[in-house]
Amino acid sequence: MFRITKEFAFSASHQLCQLPADHQCARLHGHNYIVVVELVAAELNAFGFVRDYHELAPFKRYIDEHFDHRHLNEVLGHDTVTAEHLARHFHDWCASRWPETVAVRVSETPKTWAEFRP
Numbered sequence: 350m351f352r353i354t355k356e357f358a359f360s361a362s363h364q365l366c367q368l369p370a371d372h373q374c375a376r377l378h379g380h381n382y383i384v385v386v387e388l389v390a391a392e393l394n395a396f397g398f399v400r401d402y403h404e405l406a407p408f409k410r411y412i413d414e415h416f417d418h419r420h421l422n423e424v425l426g427h428d429t430v431t432a433e434h435l436a437r438h439f440h441d442w443c444a445s446r447w448p449e450t451v452a453v454r455v456s457e458t459p460k461t462w463a464e465f466r467p
């Protein structure tokens with residue numbers, strides 16, 4: 350099995366309104382998010398690729414246009430914009446375009462990662 354990943358980044362604000370009021374993340378704050386998309390294939394294509402990294406450019410455009418320097422509660426339309434929910438959202442967006450997508454990981458801080466892998 351062959352496996353490739355590509356990393357993307359954006360900066361955004363969010364507020365985890367469902368948390369207790371004394372939880373720091375219930376306050377409006379922001380992160381420099383990192384998103385890693387993972388794709389696999391049993392066989393390589395004629396170019397020797399799982400998929401050309403360049404073909405993932407629409408995902409960068411999607412992030413730049415809809416997520417970068419935005420308020421994520423407004424973007425996703427709910428108040429539980431956790432890294433887990435973002436990983437699921439980005440996975441579904443990528444998997445609907447590139448069937449080799451198997452997982453998406455999202456980091457909010459240098460020490461944390463959340464992954465969606467169906």
Ligand SMILES: Nc1nc2c(c(=O)[nH]1)N=C([C@H](O)[C@H](O)COP(=O)(O)OP(=O)(O)OP(=O)(O)O)CN2
Nearest residue numbers: 365373374380430431432433434457458460461463
């Ligand atoms: N499972 C999850 N837990 C938390 C999430 C999340 O998305 N999934 N999000 C947050 C906050 O939004 C934010 O990411 C804070 O994370 P935390 O690790 O607590 O950040 P700190 O830098 O303050 O942590 P230190 O303890 O100072 O290292 C919270 N939890």
Ligand SMILES: [Zn+2]
Nearest residue numbers: 374378380457
């Ligand atoms: Zn946060």
